[in-house]
Amino acid sequence: MKKKTVIGILSGTTIALLLLFSTVLANNSQLVEQQGAETKNIDHKVNSPSDHHAENSRNTSTHSNQNPQLNNVSNENTLVPKIPVLMYHHFDKNKNIQNGIIGDPTVFEEQMKLLQENGYTTLTTQDIIDVKNGKSTMPAKPIMITLDDGYESNYNYVFPVLQKYNMKATIFIITDYIENPQNHPSEYPKMTWEQMKEMSDSGLVLFQAHTDILHTKYASLTRPITIDGKVETPQQYEERVHNDVTKNKQLLEDRLGKPVNAFSYPNGLYSSSSEDIIKQAGYEMTLTTEPGLLDLQTNDPLYLVKRINIHGQASADSILEKIAEPEANE
Template sequence: MAAYTGTGQKGGKEMERTGMGKLVMQMAVTIALLGGICAWNLHRADERVAAMLEQGGVQLPVIMYHSILKDEARAGPYVLSPAALEADLDYLQHNGYETVTISELVDFVDGKGDLPAKPVLITFDDGFYNNYLYAYPLLAERDMQAVVSVIGEQTALYTESGQENAYWSYLSAGRLVEMQESGVFEIGNHSYDLHDDSVRKGCLKKRSESVEEYRQMLTDDTHLSQTYLAESGLTPPQCYAYPYGAYSDETEDILKAMGFRCTLTCEERINIISPGDPDSLFLLGRYNRPSGMSTTTFFEKALPGEGS
């Protein structure tokens, strides 16, 4: 009869505990290594940012607004009150920020101009009529500038109908001309008919499309918007704001080939743009301004150094 070794139920539990202990130790080591790698990557990223700033790069926060309405019942992620917008603009000026235009940014990266010490780009997406009603006078009173990126089909629709309602109307071509000629607003492209996720999400390529089919679709839609705006008396936009922030691998090259100098995403991050580096104006990150957050709290997140 074999001798009893003591490796019955009790021994099995001890082995299980030992195995579990090794697993926990391995997991701890893995987490530590990953933490070290992340810290190293963040350090390297900080070094790259510092190097870009030393070479003349400029930190550029971009703020993204949508609809501006007095009705508090409509407040939400993409609807802000005029009072909150006014507080935002006053905060920026009080803290030394100066608004810049797309044209000034293009000149800067082309080595043809300088930027203020603390530049900020203010953007409005979609082209709601209430931007004219509320944002336009607030900006004009403060000698500030912004870019409004319009959906071409909506501009055409409301140009034809002549309807102007703060809740649901979009800007007509006539209003856009007025806003552009004032020097307060530049006009951006937000697609002609891609701000609709029933067929595709924004500028995303469908899985069923070939690259050539996608290129033709995006080129046709963008050309339609550019042509309509130009024929309406507006300067053809240099900047394209991606509907829903959605784009595909091919999108940037297509828009660059069409002459665009800047694209706007919905990714929340501070940008660094550099003289002699036109590509630094592409895929700019932006901070969406929602309701329900104080001006100070929002800008502690959206402006470099404000939250430190």
């Protein structure tokens, strides 16, 4: 009886173990199948054409950001590293008096038309400053039109052309010539505040600084001078120049209601001392008469900007040659 009981118990235990073993095998088989299915899904994702496209897009985007030249976007300074800055002064229809700085207004219009036909976009000094500070984007073919001194011919001849072709210009003003014209008799009259306000309000003309009174003695802007038999001290020189360029700036801002932050050196003369004084007075840009282009890749791209003088007797077509070779002799 005991023998049969033991055998029964062993048989029951064996059956239980066999059942347990079968269950484990079944579970393991299901787990392997599930893992295999997941592996297949993963392989499908990796090999998905859409994901290859997304990966390629990410790679293209990375390379594009590393080289702005590949972007069809003009808000990178490196895309247009050098900008032509054209320089004019006065205009007169009398060909007998046209010279290096007195041009033919008809030729000026032909030049502006030619620039527009060749895809150039005109910018003011404020536009350039905004681009540098990241507040604006750079057009594909930028160019600047600048005029020095503030002759009335700028109102009579230049302004109508700008209106006709919707182009911009920056004019650098000697404010004492405008404030006190009686103290500066000349056969070439300057603009009035009323004319300047009309031009400024159009949005096509920006007026900037060209000294208040020191233009008549432009060399005195660069160094101490002798006054009443005594040579100025460095402090006296700095105060004199600072007072002039500050007054120049304030008069223009008060009269026209727009920021003045660019300064054109009379006759292109400057020194390291004058640069320091002008920067301290709040100017963000200075321009010279040295031939060349505005180079946005230099350390201080908006200081001592080079320009291209457009000779008063130059033909309309020659303007494109000057832009291509800005340092060539006139």
